[in-house]
Amino acid sequence: MAGKIAEAPDYSVPALEKAFDIIELLAEQKDGLNQGQISEAVGRSIHQIYRVLQALERRGYIFRDRPAGLYFLSTRMFELAHRHEPLRGLVQAALPSMRRLSEAIQQSCNLGVHNAGRVLILAQVESPAAFGFRVRVGAEFPLFATATGRALMAFQPQERVSQWLQTSGIIDEKTDVERALARVRAAGHEEVADGLQPGVIDLAFPVIGPFGHAVAALTVPYVATSYSTLDLATVRRHAAQAAEETGLMLTPEPAGQGEAS
Missing domain, CATH: 3.30.450.40 (GAF domain)
Incomplete structure (x- = not known):
């Protein structure tokens, strides 16, 4: 249709963007953050970030102090x-x-x-x-x-x-x-x-x-x-x-x- 502006294709990868949000957040922290604090800071629900945290921990980009439940950025990067x-x-x-x-x-x-x-x-x-x-x-x-x-x-x-x-x-x-x-x-x-x-x-x-x-x-x-x-x-x-x-x-x-x- 004449005059219609074509929309740019959406190439976003939500799970990847969540991972980057978490990595960048933890990079700025002197102390660790728990799951709830990470969820609030990145504006995502705990359900949305749960699997992302698991994947980042499994691949060694973050680690968790299990007694306190706090996540920290590792030196993987x-x-x-x-x-x-x-x-x-x-x-x-x-x-x-x-x-x-x-x-x-x-x-x-x-x-x-x-x-x-x-x-x-x-x-x-x-x-x-x-x-x-x-x-x-x-x-x-x-x-x-x-x-x-x-x-x-x-x-x-x-x-x-x-x-x-x-x-x-x-x-x-x-x-x-x-x-x-x-x-x-x-x-x-x-x-x-x-x-x-x-x-x-x-x-x-x-x-x-x-x-x-x-x-x-x-x-x-x-x-x-x-x-x-x-x-x-x-x-x-x-x-x-x-x-x-x-x-x-x-x-x-x-x-x-x-x-x-």
Whole structure:
């Protein structure tokens, strides 16, 4: 019919849009949200979002603190982004310093982040020496029971630490864990014999991001053998420098810095 304006085809995918609404909502939350709060915030009924939440949880994009019924955004999207080589992110920022560190100390090193109450290993640089200790990329470890995890959590806001202590079910040992974190903060790093591998000393340094909190931890599993050309104090100094360099790579320069006057 003449004069009739053709309507644009509707290509919307309601279930997908609900998923994006939930992911974007949780990305803005410091604390988790329960099903009712999510339903209200995205303007959908609980019935409408129930299966979407299940699917997102099953695929690892969100996780649920089951005792409290709260949903949190996981680091799944972060992990996916860093599988794409051209993207400049945490791993790309850290690898140059990690490689220099490994070459200087003739030991391996790895980079870990917090993921849903666990430590996730994002990157690993092998020892250039004939002997070394390696950690598999993608491996996960307890958050508060490892040097890497304590280096991560010691440099977080107190409310976040309290949240994860509760989520991890740490009640009787809470005071001991808090003392350990205070010790790590005072020292600036964690240094402890590895709980799984005798003869290995874990040196874990926080990588401080632009907001003053640890976004990752750089860990050297130091092995004292005939291949170890540097003493522990020297390795400690090199590792601290590498972690600091990585943090600086993640922090944008103030406007105007470096410009010609």
